[in-house]
Amino acid sequence: MTVTIRPFSPGDADAVIGLWMQAFPEYQDTSRPHRNPRLSIENKLGTQPELFFVATRGDGDESTERDKSDESGAIVGTVMAGYDGHRGWLYSLAVDPGARRLGIGTRLVQHAEAALLARGCPKLNLQVLHDKAEVLAFYASLGYRADAVVSLGKRLEP
Numbered sequence: 184m185t186v187t188i189r190p191f192s193p194g195d196a197d198a199v200i201g202l203w204m205q206a207f208p209e210y211q212d213t214s215r216p217h218r219n220p221r222l223s224i225e226n227k228l229g230t231q232p233e234l235f236f237v238a239t240r241g242d243g244d245e246s247t248e249r250d251k252s253d254e255s256g257a258i259v260g261t262v263m264a265g266y267d268g269h270r271g272w273l274y275s276l277a278v279d280p281g282a283r284r285l286g287i288g289t290r291l292v293q294h295a296e297a298a299l300l301a302r303g304c305p306k307l308n309l310q311v312l313h314d315k316a317e318v319l320a321f322y323a324s325l326g327y328r329a330d331a332v333v334s335l336g337k338r339l340e341p
């Protein structure tokens with residue numbers, strides 16, 4: 184499958200949310216109402232929106248004549264990155280369940296890494312739930328290793 188990676192554009196929102204609903208079941212967990220995908224997109228568009236990428240089917244050339252039934256242009260992956268001047272972070276990496284193990288996740292991460300490096304970011308951090316063995320295997324395949332740290336968090340909103 185030919186895949187193009189490009190920055191998110193506002194018209195992608197519904198397709199991205201549809202993908203996240205499949206890739207991240209926790210978005211459907213009503214006990215965690217703070218997980219709001221539309222708000223996540225809105226917030227990202229206010230902070231380093233150029234580091235929010237989507238992977239789409241096809242070569243990305245809108246002038247190319249093609250059969251509409253081939254779903255060219257459909258969103259098959261997402262990744263959000265951020266750089267705070269010290270470290271880079273990665274969030275919301277997701278690939279359409281029907282398009283996994285084709286290297287799309289790898290391309291998205293490599294694309295985000297290149298964008299962070301171009302900003303002078305020396306190291307990228309990310310968090311993976313400890314029971315997600317397949318995601319840990321994915322990141323291990325890209326050279327990521329567990330740091331000897333405990334991940335702490337504190338919710339600032341009431």
Ligand SMILES: CC(C)(COP(=O)(O)OP(=O)(O)OC[C@H]1O[C@@H](n2cnc3c(N)ncnc32)[C@H](O)[C@@H]1OP(=O)(O)O)[C@@H](O)C(=O)NCCC(=O)NCCS
Pocket residue numbers: 206207275276277278279282283284285286287288289290310311312315316317318320321322324
């Ligand atoms: C994690 C995810 C993004 C991987 O995307 P992908 O496009 O399937 O990954 P790739 O095809 O680039 O995989 C590259 C390598 O990672 C490893 N890998 C990927 N998925 C794996 C799995 N389910 N089990 C074991 N290893 C896996 C393999 O080594 C793979 O190479 P191979 O296919 O040649 O064996 C995708 O599974 C996903 O969207 N998961 C749900 C959302 C999620 O949990 N995101 C991470 C949040 S922290």
